[in-house]
Amino acid sequence: MLWLFSPAFLVAPLLIFVFTLVKYQIRSAKSPLRALPGPPSQSWFYGNVKQIFERGQSVAWDEWVSTYGKTFRYPVMFNSLSLFTTDPRAINHVLTHSDEFEKPEDVKAVLELLGEGLIFAEGERHRKQRRIMNPAFGPAQLKSFTPIFNQKASEVRNIWLSQLNENNTDVIKVDVPYYMSRTTLDIIGLAGFDYEFNSLQSEGDQLSVAFSSLIPTGSASRIPSRWTIKPVLMAFAPVILKLVRIPLPFTGVKRLRAAKKTIDRICDQLITERKSAMLREQSYGFKEKSDTTGKDLLTLLIRANLQDTDGMSDSDVRAQIGTFLIAGHETTSTAMSWTLFGLCQNLEAQSKLRDELLALVTDDPTMDELKALPYLDMVVRESLRLYSPVFVSRRVAVKNTVLPMRDGSSIRMSEGDRLLIPIYAMNTDRDIWGKDAFEFKPERWESPPEAISENPGVWSNLMTFLGGSRACIGYQFTLIEMKCLLFALVRKFEFRLVLPVEDIVWRNQTVVRRPFVKGAEQDGPKLPLYVKVHVPDA
Template structure:
């Protein structure tokens, strides 16, 4: 569903991912290839982060991923070309701005071709094309995974699931607006707690552009007995930001940090205010000038998904909770502990809900 949403909202492109009778979409298949979770690829990914030398070792997956990227690049060029044509046509024929195409790519193309912009500020086609996979990836994999973990959490907490369902049924329409969804306090707390406990992206990398020194909140003692109050970073050095570790840090969130408790957001711990995240005192969407540009879109999409699903169905785990493990391949997906090679899955017992 999230792939269909970002396809239409982002690029006016139909994936037809929810239509099981549709011809398999090659871009959808390319994404599935790139995001398939497996223990072997995770090991190689970690080795490549630790040492650049491992990046020169080719694997069979590298070839498959490169083929998928070729498909993504070709379709990206088609999307850009059609978007440019549509924008040019709309500028000629439509004077009412409200009737113009407002998908993400059209807005980007229109802004990039607006009169008065210095040539040095315009994006080249290759720069625009580089954004398409980013928006497609960030716009569907993260929200899909976050919603999955939300259902995982709710399936283990029948009372929380029932309380949420009652609030959702208090809405008088089946198609609430963004403002109506954002006005539901318990839904908001459930989403905040889901994204804190089950951050879709557990960690993210950055590259230092200058030499720097990072102060520590608490001093650390190394193996030589030397005490450090900061960490020196060299230009070009890879830095990993541990999103999940910060979101679950017990000195901030308490001894129950790893437990799913939406009502903790009625009075979040004071220490969490120091977390430099762009949203909700957590690092899920990162912070600063390179924070997630689409986090508001993701939040309302996740709320809309839960609104529809929790009103219509009840969810229970079909296996014990400790049988579900997390494996990360950019995003953190569920696998079965006793059968990880089966791929990403979250067995559920789903029953239609009848309101009495």
């Protein structure tokens, strides 16, 4: 390990830093975005990143929108410029020209340890993965997942009922993100790759623990109490993150490498077993009782991949397991937590929803039965509008290009210029949704504003699942999953806030924006709610 202390190794980080600094300074000086209005830089080193962290992303951007309009530029690390715009034509252009606008290297680096799956692949690699994966998310497959959704929804419902009985009380206090995270992890384990995490009943197995090490969730996902330069340096020097591939003797690096090794080992075993069974089936013409008859996403993906003459490599298939976990676990659990939060602020909506759910006489609704419940649909739409789990999506121009704007003008961008797709800002634009845009009102979906038709979102003209070729492939999976969970929980329980509304804040973390208790962000995501069994009126 003496090479760790060699002059070349010790000087390398400094050279990376100097090179990055010079590159960003030159790029900023030449960027055509400098001609746009925007806030002055607070520092040549970190731009306005510190201001965004300390004041909150939405607060900073809302203030800038009110001052500079809906299209402006703002400085980030090393005074590199990023474009903010809610112009629907410009955003549509970005989403439909994915070869011109890719995810920035720092965004890829944060989660690339899970592999280059559908979320992070670019160009032809992304198109191939998408083509092979599309059949796994068809209507027939979604119908087959509904019993899994119902099973786990009933399980978390029964856990809360047991707690009420054990404590011999009418009301318990529940930390909703804790249970929603475990519920959706169990769901994606079974529906995604026929794997039982059993995290609702235990502390999780090797795979769930390893995954949590790479993408911290729950209490392990803490927010620092003050701004530091460390995360910014990590974000803008992706090479540093890649050091986990080098056997450095540091605790954090060792933990990441061990977690990655565990994930790869278990995922490779799952893929090998399924693939071998399918190949035997093809060779001998019979079906085995296990593996090949499964309808989980991984089995469907492997089957489609074997039938494709230009299929994915095993490493690409393995990367999709990480994609399933990221896109189908934390995003949905966060969406569910915020939905219950919204229903606690609008008790009339909660009661109206419960009445509709109780009118359906079954404990195991089908997908078609859930889709036929209009108010449930409005509640889900309103929640995903107001509390979109993914707050923003970032892109970088990979070549000099021009963005067309709604008014007929255009904005020039240079290679390396960044752009923000402000999902939350577009979903809550007061000019579209009215003065009550930040209130939870499902009834607004009885007659949604015509202006949303210009938004390029793949679902309900919302930006929650994006649009174009990079739209979320599993958004229908999420919608049915949420409806099953709401059906089981709201039908049985009444929910109330433990703390005042203003004491619940959100913070954007890695992938999703999670709820936190104000002043206790270091304790990790929390949303305490009172849960009481609903007793129908006599």
